[in-house]
Amino acid sequence: MDAFTYFAMSWLSPELLGLTALGTFLGIYVGAIPGLSVTMAVSILISFTFSWDVNYALCLMVGVYMGGVYGGSRTAILLNIPGAPSAIATALDGYPLAKKGLAGEAIGLSTVMSVVGGFVGIIVLALAAPTVSEFAITFQPRDYMMLGILGIMLVGSLSGNSLARGIFAGALGLLIGTVGLDPMTADERFTFGVIELWDGINPVAVMIGMFGISEALHQLHHMNKAVVKQKIARIIPKWSDIKKYMPLSLQTSFIGVIVGALPGTGGDIAALMAYDHAKRTTKNPKVPFGQGAKEGLIAPEAANNAAVGGAYIPMLTLGIPGDAVTAVFIGALFIHGLNPGPLLLLEQPHMFWFTVGNLTLANIFVLIFGLTGIKLFSKIVECPKGILIPLIFLLSIVGAYAINNAIIDIWWMLAFGVFGYFMRLYGFPVGPVILGVILSSLTDENWRRAILTERGSVSDLFINTLQSPLSATLFSIIVLILVSQTPLWTKWLKPKLFRR
Amino acid sequence: MKKTTITLLAALSLSSTASFAEYPSKDLQGVIMWGAGGSTDTVMRSIAPHVEDALGQDIILTNKSGGVGAISMKYVNKKKADGYTLLMGAENPQMHKVLGLSNLDYSDMIPISILARGTPMIMARNDAPYDTMQEFIDYTKANPGKVKIGSTGKGGLTSIVLAMLESQVKLDYISIPYKGDGPALTALQGGAIDVMPAVLGAAIEQIKAGRMKAISTVDVERNELLPDVAPITDTLPEMKSYLPWGPFFGVFVKKGTPDEAVQKLSAAFKEAPFKPDFVDLMEKRGFTIMNYTGEEARYFLDAYRSTSSWLVYNAGFSKFSPEKFGIKKPE
Amino acid sequence: MSSQFSAQKTRKPGERLFCFLLVLGSVYIFWQAYNISGFSELSSPGAFPLAASAVMILASCITFLNTLKSPAVEGMRFKDHCLPPIVAIVMTLILVYSVILESLGFILSSFAFLFVTIQFLYRRSILYTLSISLLALIVVYIIFRLVFQVVLPEGIVPEREILSSIKSLWR
Numbered sequence A: 001m002d003a004f005t006y007f008a009m010s011w012l013s014p015e016l017l018g019l020t021a022l023g024t025f026l027g028i029y030v031g032a033i034p035g036l037s038v039t040m041a042v043s044i045l046i047s048f049t050f051s052w053d054v055n056y057a058l059c060l061m062v063g064v065y066m067g068g069v070y071g072g073s074r075t076a077i078l079l080n081i082p083g084a085p086s087a088i089a090t091a092l093d094g095y096p097l098a099k100k101g102l103a104g105e106a107i108g109l110s111t112v113m114s115v116v117g118g119f120v121g122i123i124v125l126a127l128a129a130p131t132v133s134e135f136a137i138t139f140q141p142r143d144y145m146m147l148g149i150l151g152i153m154l155v156g157s158l159s160g161n162s163l164a165r166g167i168f169a170g171a172l173g174l175l176i177g178t179v180g181l182d183p184m185t186a187d188e189r190f191t192f193g194v195i196e197l198w199d200g201i202n203p204v205a206v207m208i209g210m211f212g213i214s215e216a217l218h219q220l221h222h223m224n225k226a227v228v229k230q231k232i233a234r235i236i237p238k239w240s241d242i243k244k245y246m247p248l249s250l251q252t253s254f255i256g257v258i259v260g261a262l263p264g265t266g267g268d269i270a271a272l273m274a275y276d277h278a279k280r281t282t283k284n285p286k287v288p289f290g291q292g293a294k295e296g297l298i299a300p301e302a303a304n305n306a307a308v309g310g311a312y313i314p315m316l317t318l319g320i321p322g323d324a325v326t327a328v329f330i331g332a333l334f335i336h337g338l339n340p341g342p343l344l345l346l347e348q349p350h351m352f353w354f355t356v357g358n359l360t361l362a363n364i365f366v367l368i369f370g371l372t373g374i375k376l377f378s379k380i381v382e383c384p385k386g387i388l389i390p391l392i393f394l395l396s397i398v399g400a401y402a403i404n405n406a407i408i409d410i411w412w413m414l415a416f417g418v419f420g421y422f423m424r425l426y427g428f429p430v431g432p433v434i435l436g437v438i439l440s441s442l443t444d445e446n447w448r449r450a451i452l453t454e455r456g457s458v459s460d461l462f463i464n465t466l467q468s469p470l471s472a473t474l475f476s477i478i479v480l481i482l483v484s485q486t487p488l489w490t491k492w493l494k495p496k497l498f499r500r
Numbered sequence B: 001m002k003k004t005t006i007t008l009l010a011a012l013s014l015s016s017t018a019s020f021a022e023y024p025s026k027d028l029q030g031v032i033m034w035g036a037g038g039s040t041d042t043v044m045r046s047i048a049p050h051v052e053d054a055l056g057q058d059i060i061l062t063n064k065s066g067g068v069g070a071i072s073m074k075y076v077n078k079k080k081a082d083g084y085t086l087l088m089g090a091e092n093p094q095m096h097k098v099l100g101l102s103n104l105d106y107s108d109m110i111p112i113s114i115l116a117r118g119t120p121m122i123m124a125r126n127d128a129p130y131d132t133m134q135e136f137i138d139y140t141k142a143n144p145g146k147v148k149i150g151s152t153g154k155g156g157l158t159s160i161v162l163a164m165l166e167s168q169v170k171l172d173y174i175s176i177p178y179k180g181d182g183p184a185l186t187a188l189q190g191g192a193i194d195v196m197p198a199v200l201g202a203a204i205e206q207i208k209a210g211r212m213k214a215i216s217t218v219d220v221e222r223n224e225l226l227p228d229v230a231p232i233t234d235t236l237p238e239m240k241s242y243l244p245w246g247p248f249f250g251v252f253v254k255k256g257t258p259d260e261a262v263q264k265l266s267a268a269f270k271e272a273p274f275k276p277d278f279v280d281l282m283e284k285r286g287f288t289i290m291n292y293t294g295e296e297a298r299y300f301l302d303a304y305r306s307t308s309s310w311l312v313y314n315a316g317f318s319k320f321s322p323e324k325f326g327i328k329k330p331e
Numbered sequence C: 001m002s003s004q005f006s007a008q009k010t011r012k013p014g015e016r017l018f019c020f021l022l023v024l025g026s027v028y029i030f031w032q033a034y035n036i037s038g039f040s041e042l043s044s045p046g047a048f049p050l051a052a053s054a055v056m057i058l059a060s061c062i063t064f065l066n067t068l069k070s071p072a073v074e075g076m077r078f079k080d081h082c083l084p085p086i087v088a089i090v091m092t093l094i095l096v097y098s099v100i101l102e103s104l105g106f107i108l109s110s111f112a113f114l115f116v117t118i119q120f121l122y123r124r125s126i127l128y129t130l131s132i133s134l135l136a137l138i139v140v141y142i143i144f145r146l147v148f149q150v151v152l153p154e155g156i157v158p159e160r161e162i163l164s165s166i167k168s169l170w171r
Helices: A002-012 A014-032 A038-048 A054-079 A085-099 A103-137 A141-152 A163-178 A203-222 A239-261 A267-281 A294-318 A324-335 A350-371 A374-382 A385-404 A407-425 A431-453 A458-467 A469-485 A487-497 B002-021 B039-055 B067-078 B092-099 B133-142 B157-166 B181-190 B200-208 B237-242 B259-274 B276-284 B294-315 C015-037 C047-069 C078-082 C085-104 C106-122 C126-147 C159-170
Strands: B028-032 B059-063 B085-090 B109-118 B120-125 B148-151 B174-177 B195-199 B212-217 B248-254 B287-292
Touching (some): A002 A014, A002 A054, A002 A350, A014 A054, A014 A350, A038 A054, A038 A324, A038 B039, A038 B059, A054 A085, A054 A103, A054 A324, A054 A350, A085 A103, A085 A203, A085 A267, A085 A294, A085 A431, A103 A294, A103 A350, A103 A374, A103 B181, A141 A267, A141 A431, A141 A469, A163 A203, A163 C047, A203 A385, A203 A407, A203 A431, A203 C085, A239 A267, A239 A294, A267 A294, A267 A431, A294 A350, A324 B039, A324 B276, A385 A407, A385 C085, A385 C126, A407 A431, A431 C047, A458 A469, B028 B039, B028 B067, B039 B059, B039 B085, B039 B109, B039 B248, B039 B259, B039 B276, B067 B085, B067 B092, B067 B109, B085 B092, B092 B294, B109 B259, B109 B294, B120 B157, B120 B181, B120 B200, B133 B212, B148 B181, B157 B181, B157 B195, B157 B294, B181 B195, B181 B200, B181 B212, B195 B200, B200 B212, B248 B259, B248 B294, B276 B287, B287 B294, C015 C047
Parallel strands (some): B028 B059, B028 B085, B148 B174, B148 B195
Antiparallel strands (some): B085 B248, B109 B248, B120 B212
């Protein structure tokens, strides 16, 4: 009974309801604008809500979080600039849809599936939080390393028609990710003595450059071509479509919750893994992946919103942040005089169900705000290129600056924009670059931790991997995927075993 | 003609003094050395509203992390010395010179306030076969190369605590570096590492909940929050020469900032730590409020720098000798 | 799999040079990675960069060799199809904008950039361009500077003084 009272707290109080709505609305825009991150918005809200009651502050912040994760897809679909790293995978098939005049439908579908993902995350949080968090912290360095490798294998899916070029791009991304002071030993890597490079090259700057700037530069080739008229008759997706894609979006939501709950990974990696899962499991997509497959839009969107609920799991039960945003939430709880930690739910029993209720509410607002105003948004793409392109440049530059208030990020963004322009021109996929940047430190650091743990012995690492059930499972998944993609299997064994 | 010149000059000088008397006449920018959600960020964001009240102007807080704090140091020192840009930092830059990371440390800035200090602890995984410092030392000696100790890179709190320890007793262990104490303490709970030295505030909730255990307080006396944990000097009395020692949070401005501004800022920051909600926050996180300004702050900063720099130098992982920068040996 | 490696059937102007530069760049990066910690331990900071740059060398060599085999696209010229003047000019404009951003300040440099670029690409009346640039600038300024408190480069405009005098009017 108590649980229900706390759950309904933010639904029944008009102030809390209003603040959640406001937060979600703001969050969608924060998420949509590249360079403005949810982490940043929530930190500003900490100062802003300093003197408020903690519940009021939380409602606003939870709204911003939920809305922000969803909002990243907006600019990814409309302009090919992912609003946040978790929307990178969304751009891969979302933007081609917009180019075909289906922006409205794409946004509608992504909204519905984001909300589905959000609910899966919340349900897992509500029903299995303690179990999932105990599971999540048992991930050893070697397991994180294997997750990283699983992610890197996605290069195969993102390479388009030239695997060698895809692999090159992926390796380049991994290298970009290692630039800076090595977080483990403080050795300088590719810094050339420049202090500004110590903290590395920000993934968001690479992302805005590679996706946004290079695409806008390519658009200049077709200045005379008329803009694509957007079909906005159908925005709310067909029921039959929702039913058809539901199994996929549920599967990828579960990927999202687990990856989100792991303290070392967040929504960005969840979305990429979901995209890969969609590509592997969809036998005959109506439209090929990368050219506007709806499966490729749904999977990452469901996963990154499910990761929100996932990130809350270790935060509420153990006081361990599941991602960067929940880390700021922990700070906010401290400032408001609470003690986030394993005892939080004993000291503040209302906190758990209040948060679950509030997240549910915010998720409903995502659906409402997400589906209204789509027509207006689709019009952005119809804006004359002569105006739209300069505005994209302005937004990209300000966005890159806003990441860390640093001019250097603008330079990186431009450099990768121009480089990305030539990469695209000569048939190199840019997706793997950003994939590499995101997965680089995860793989590098955990590989080194894993090998340090075994005192440098690769054979010990191998033996211990096979002895732990979790590590052995991850290992077999990697082997399975590798084998199923090699010519040995596809060309020779498979036809023999599965003869028609 | 002469008269008008004099009146003009007088007016000019008046207006220039008036502009100082009016300090602050616009918003201030507070540059936080570490990212959102970290302990520096939390402390600064909770003290800023009180300082805003005292100054009558807003402080726009921006996180500018990177380069173990060197980037924010450089940024603030590139701005005008007008008292409108504050550096809100932690202890890290004090080690930058000997580690060869940067040629700036806090001796090149004016301290406004040293807000608080943390107490380092040595934490162990719950099912580790040792409960006290002595048992830990005995176990590690009996099982060389088995115990996995987490760390946070050269010059971090962990490395200095371990350097202190190694100056007293030789231990053979595996060091596994993490990005910060947060991820390392998570790994401690998951069993990926066995022992982790970290600041009390980062672990207090986990200790209270029984998810990890504290085997020693790196201080000369017991901490109020954990009265059952013995100070490290009970086992290793020689450690006294380094202690008390701990990470701190402070607010700084560029050298050359007008005295009026420094005084107004110091006064504002002197008052703020007395606010009950701030005191409460610091107590809960296990930080000791210092509230040092002026000479007191300088003395504290110098003492910190000398202890840590020489420890790191003697442990062999500094790039330069502290002597090169005129850093005195601790007595 | 092997067919995927050579899927690029034709070659655009400049492609061979670009791929060759990538090979050179990869070798340079490999050398830099080697300099981090040499071939010491598997857990050294240089191990991962070395592995990644080795992969880069391999992949870029395969790509470069492929471009040697594939025939050039008929009737395509670098100047017209790969880097047309319009792209080069816009790239230069962005570059100039980024250079003057810090010294001139966000407001002035962004306004100049928007005005020139929109005028160049859209070619309508000056008044129209002016109003669009102003409107866009105001919206961006409000969102970034006022709502999200991103302290944009102030340059020669004393923004904070102006803002605080406006604020004092309110009080």
